[in-house]
Amino acid sequence: DAGAVVDAVTDEFGGGGGGGPTFAQGGGLDADADAVVAWLRDR
Incomplete structure (x- = not known):
């Protein structure tokens, strides 16, 4: 779910955004x- 990924990244690193299952920004x-890429890979 693309929106869930954006939510997780912005919760961890700040910023904002959102979206749905197939598109988010x-x-x-x-x-x-x-650092963000490394965090996503470890997740």
Whole structure:
């Protein structure tokens, strides 16, 4: 669920966004992109 992924990332790193099962977008993150990718891979 794309919306759930965006919600989880913004809960962890800040920012905002949302969406549905097949499309979502987020923004306003102050985190390093590599840190976000590493966090997603470990999840």
